[in-house]
Structures are given as C-alpha cells and as structure tokens.
Amino acid sequence: MIDIGFYSFIVSIILAVYIVISSFLGSKKESFLYIETARRSFYVICFFITVSSFVLLHALVTRNFQVEYIANYTSRTLPMFYTVAAFWAGQEGSLLFWTWLLAIGGAVVAWNTRHEFTKKRYIPYTYAIIAITDIFFLILMIFATNPFKLLNFMPPDGAGLNPLLQNPGMTWHPPTLFLGYAAYTFPFAYAAGALLSGELDNSWIKDIRRWNIFAWFFLTIGIVLGGEWAYEVLGWGGYWAWDPVENSSFIPWLSASALLHSVMMQERRGMMKIWNMILAMITFNLCIFGTFITRTGFISSVHSFGQSKLGPFFIIFMLFVLIGFMILVIWRKNKLKSENEIESFLSKESMFLFATIILVCICFATLWGTAFPLVSELIKGIKITVGQEFFNRVTIPQFLLLFTFMGICPLIAWRKASKLNLQKNFIIPVILFIITAVVLFIFKIYLIYAVLAFSLCVFVLSVITTEFYRGTIAYASATGKNYFSSFFAIIKKNKRRYGGYIVHIGIVLIFFGVTGSSAFVTEKEVPLKPGMSEALGHYVLRYDDLTYENTPHKEIVAAKISVFKDGKPYKILYPEKNFYRNREQPATEVAIMSTITHDLYVILGGYERDKSASFKFLINPLVIWMWIGTIVVSIGCIIALWPDKKYAAA
Amino acid sequence: MTTKTKKILIGSIIVFGILGYLAYSGMQDSMVYYLNVGEFLNDEQKYKNEGVRISGKVVDGSVVRDSNGMRIQFEIMDEKDKNKKIKVDYSGIIPDIFKPDITVVVEGKLIENHVFKATVLLAKCPSKYQEKNEKGTTEKN
DSSP states (O other), X not given: OHHHHHHHHHHHHHHHHHHHHHHHHHHHHTOHHHHHHHHHHHHHHHHHHHHHHHHHHHHHHTTOTTBHHHHHHOOTTSOHHHHHHGGGTSHHHHHHHHHHHHHHHHHHHHHHTTTTTTTOTHHHHHHHHHHHHHHHHHHIIIIIOOTTOBOSXXXXXXXXXXXXXXXXXXXXXXXXXXXXXXXXXXXXXXXXHHHHHTOOSTHHHHHHHHHHHHHHHHHHHHHHHHHHHIIXXXXXXXXXXXXXXXXXXXXXXXXXXXHHHHHHHHHHHSOOHHHHHHHHHHHHHHHHHHHHHHHHOGGGOHHHHHHOSHHHHHHHHHHHHHXXXXXXXXXXXXXXXXXXXXXXXXXXHHHHHHHHHHHHHHHHHHHHHHHHHHHHHHHHSSEEEEOHHHHHHXXXXXXXXXXXXXXXXXXXXXXXXOHHHHHHHHHHHHHHHHHHHHHHHHTTOOOHHHHHHHHHHHHHHHHHHHHHHHHHHHHHHHHOOOHHHHHHHXXXXXXXXXXXXXXXXXXXXHHHHHHHHHHSOEEEEEEEOTTOEEEETTEEEEEEEEEEEEOSSEEEEEEEEEEEETXXXXXXXXXXXXXXXXXXXXXXXXXXXXXXXXXXXXXXXXXXXXXXXXEEEEEEETTHHHHHHHHHHHHHHHHHHSOOHHHHHO | OOHHHHHHHHHHXXXXXXXXXXXXXXXXXXXXXXXXXXXXXXXXXXTTTSXXXXXXXXXXXXXXXXXXXXXXXXXXXXXXXXXXXXXEEEEXXXXXXXXXXXXXXXXXXXXXXXXXXXXXXXXXXXXXXXXOOGGGSSTXX
C-alpha cells in the first residue's frame, strides 16, 4: 500500500521527462500530436501525485508508525486535526505537498491552454519548463528524502508533533506559503517559454497576470500567518525578528511585488521587458531558495550544508535556473527592446520604475543580511551575523520612499504629468500629510521615521480615496446612477485597478500597525507575589493566583491577572504554561488582550512552589491593524482575481 | 552623454550612495561574531570586549535558576570538545525548549571572572521546529 506512493513518483517522473522531450520535439516538428500528449500528461501526473498524497494522508490518519515520517511527526495522542496537518510539518511531507501543488497547477495550465497551444508557440516550451520543475522535486523525493521510507520495525508510538506547531496559525502558515511558492513556478515557466520560443510580445505577460496575483496573495497570507504564529505562540512579544526563516519568505515576496507592478509597464507602454523576464525568474528562484532554507536550515552554517543531502540538489537547480535563464535573455535581447522611453521624471512610468527598483533593493539588502553569515564564513573563515539593526536601518528608509511613490502613482499621468495636473491632484493629500505630521509633533512624537510613516499612511489613503471618489462621481454623472451603485459599478468594471487600490489600502493598514508596534512598545519584566500589582501605561495589573489543572493531554499552570484600567476592574487574563504529557519542555501560552489601539500582552515567565512568579508585560500599539490590513489585502486580491463575466461564460 | 543620462547617473549615485552608507553603518553596528565555544576560548582576548554570539551545548547539572525564574546561570560546552566550557549568566524570558543537553545560542559579552553575560538566549536552531532526534535518524536529513 505504502509502495504505491513511491511508485507513483516513478511514473510521474517518467511522464515529466516525456513532457520535456515531447514538447520540444512537438514545437520543432510542429506536431500537434506530440504537444497534445505532453499536455495531457499533466493530468496524469496530477493524478499520480494526488495518489501519493492520499497514501501519505492515509498513513497519517491510520497512524502507520512504520513509515518513518509518520513516526517522527505524529503520535497516538495527537489530535486528528494536527495529525492531518503533520503532512506539511516536516521536510519530506512538505516537499510532497509542494509537488502536489505544482502538479495541480500543471493540470490547471494544461486545462487553460487546451485551445491555445497551437496558436501560441511558447506554450509547449512552458510545458517543458513546468515538467523540469516537476522532475526536480521528484528527484528530491526519489533519491534524497523519500516521505514513504519505512522503518524495519513497527514502533509502538510516534515521537509526536512539537507543541509549538500545535496551533492553528502554524497549521495554515506552511500550506499558504507553499501555495504561493509553487504558484510562482508558472510565471517563470511562461517567461522561460516565451524566451525559448522567441514569441516575446505581451501575450505571455497576459497569461501570467492571474498566476501572479494568486501567488502573491498566498505568499502574503503565508507570511502574515507566520508572524501571527510567532506573536501568539513563540511568546517573546513580537511577530518579526528578521530571522533567516522569516526573511526567506519575505525576500521572494519583495521581488514578487516588483514583478506585479512592472508587468503593467509592459502591458501599457511596452517597456521593461528584460526586467520583467528577470523578475519572474528571480522570484521563482527565491521561492526555491525559501523552501530550501526553511527545509534544510542551511543558513545556520556552511557545515550544515555539507551534512544536508538536499543542499547540492537545490544549489544545482537554482544555478541551472539562473544561468540557463540569463543565457536565454542574452540570446533574445534584441527582441526584448523597450518600445518606449521614459519621457519625464514626473510620470507614472518613472514612479513604477522607482517603486520596482526600491522593492528589488530591499529584496537584495534582506538577502544580503540573511546570507551574510555564509558569505563571511566562506571568505574570512569566521561566521559573522548581522542583527535586526542592520535590517531596520536599511529597509525602513526604503519603505518610506516606497510609500511615497505608492501615494503619488495613482494620481500622476502616464508619459508626462503637467504642473496643473500635479497641483490639482496633490494639494489635498499633501495638506493632509502636513497636518498629520504637525499634529504628531504637537503630541510630542519626535521619532522622525514614525512621524513620516504615519503621515505617509494618511497621504496614501487620501490619494486612494480621491481615486475612488473621482471614479464614482464620473460614473454617476455619465450614467445618472446614484453614488452608491456607481461606487460598486466602477470596481466591477475595472477589478484589477480598484482591487489593486484596495490591496494598497490593506498594505497601508499593515504598515500603520507595524510602525505603531515597532516604534512605541512599552515593556516590563517583573517578579510578583500573589496580591502584588504592577502599573503599565493606563493599566494596573494585579497578580491574584496561580492555578493548576490536569487534562488527559497536558497539565496547565495558569496565572490569574486582574487588569485595572483607570482604577476600575477591566479584564482578567490567564497567561499559562502547558506541560504536554509526553514532552519534557513546557509550552508557554501568552495572554493577549487586543483593542483597536493596542494589545496588552502578558507572558508567564516562571514560577515557584510558593506561587511567586515572574512576568513580562508588553503594550504593543496598533498590532490589530496588521491583521485587519491583511483581511483588506485579501479582499482586494479576490476582487482583482474575480473573473470577468465573458471569461466565466467561455 | 546626454543631460538626461547624466541626471539619471547622478541621481542613482546619490541614491545608491545613501543606501550603501545605511547598509554599511547598519552592518558595522549590528555585526557580531558567531562562534562555537571552542573558537571563542581559543581567542578569548580578541573577543573580550566585543559582543559575540556563541553556540554550545548546555552542560547537564550546571543549570541554576533564580527563585523568580527570570535569571538563570549555566555552562555551555563545545560540541566536540567537552572540556571547553563557558559560564553563562542570563536574565529574561527563558525559551520553553531550554533544558540540559540542548544546543543554545547566547549573545552578549564576557565580563569579569570568566562569566559570559548574555542578553539573548536562543534555544537550538530556531529555524528547525523539528522534533527530537529519534534514534539519530532524521535530524540532519
């Protein structure tokens, strides 16, 4: 039964090799049959990888501990929900999951292109590139890290899942992230396909539009869920620490965001063709890099690379993608010439260009800081790490600049903006920007970055509001409909544009939350005895009691903290430490009270028999706006992705 | 060279200059050596007043917790050479997975009497939320 999972890999890899050969041959001989069989093979691969995935799921659900993966990540007492989620908890399973998503995506591409592959010459090449990626992941699982590896005995129980991972945030974080990663295979495959075929008009750019938004959407959600998990479960008070693993998901997000914007330049003005190509490749490669770092712990040391079986595979594949692609770009460079030039500094084109350049700069700065320990170890023989200070100092000014462009871009004209255009459009947003800054100064906020950040939030929001307002008014006066229905009508008529603006609103809200919670944290670490109180901001926190509770899975030690606001009882919080039965280590459960302006965050640090305990109290301002912003981003993405009626009918 | 390319050139030199400076200064201020216990002890004088990160294994039986649970003293040893040890003093939230025999990373400075005053205590490699090494089979894939 378990063998079926592995044999499905063998069948799939043979089919994938067939796709590569057959699509190349088919393109060369212009043979419909070759290409059509290659296309249909994607459905078969999808079927077989799905079979493999179900075999693993079945083994998980039936708790077949003879499978090494299942013995390592689950146990008899693990709740069923987390047992299923253990699919993507470890290296082998998560690579299978990646491959599964890739196989499904491949089938979707095959379906979408069923009428097109004879018209568009790049499609067969795109098939070949997707199949090569399939082959890479299948090689990993067949030769290096087989999820179906059996132990030569049947252990009575498994090791269980790390309690840190037994949390809803951690359950959804990896699959959303992997979905984003896997989906970036397709923009890359189309780009490489276009290069191979030489059919370099805007057709491929239109084909990747949806993949691009879709992948970016899931990448964003994945990153935020990871941050939320760190905030609620890791329990150190924050959500982002510029840790290599966090960075490895953020780096492709940055280049992906650049790609998302620069494709519009090509669609509208025939510009940035080489740039788009390279961004599609870099984003895909960084997604592979992200998978690699998370799954191998490579960045912690060059030595761990030597010990990891996966390392060489990943390095070779990433180099193959990078070098092969660049050779193709150079080969086709005459066909990738820009059709237009930037006419003026004050134009939409130049704003787009600057924004994408900044995103790429942030991307490489983050990559540099993340990879620095490796670089220094390779060059100087000694490992040197760079701290959060580096990342903050380099990225914050760039983000502020980026937000400035984000505000200017919607209201500035293509080609060349006139002075009148600028005056008319920006007078109100600029005034609001200044007012915000002045008000913040009056309230004695002198942190220059924070003041700029908050004022820019207001600036960007007012620009976007103006856009919605004008669109609505124009539509209402043209059609005679009321403002309310006009507002929805314009969104419906131009989903991508207004969906994009809604995404921007969400990003502004996230930025607002990040600024508040990173610049204005109040924290205190205190030892307390029952009955003692501690003041923090507007609150007084009284430690009342320590309670013990036994459940079949764990023992819960909870501290009762009465929160008083302005002298009145306000809320009771229970920060906990949980001791899982088959674990030696405790799991800290923080208590978080979220309000619209700030979170009160309480960690139980330790305690003694006499119930004296130590706590860490934090007030993290505006955290909730990051979660709200993410929901707004999601709404925007869904609007942008929503199919137009004519597509739906076709 | 046209005035336009000149403008672009000057503009990008300024921008990249600023970015380069920010990156450089950020690195200077946040760079720390990342060593294991052996490497640190081999060149102790060099690192005396520098902030460093040291990774090592928590020595069994060396852990002393303060009564309120916020301060902890322990020894870490080199993973290869058990005789190389450093005393560590740390105050703050102790990671859940901290216990004897696991690998930790401490960041801080060596103070008098060969005690390493740590301001950061990370347990194990935080990137691998993987379970304990069952019969030594999987950990390092």
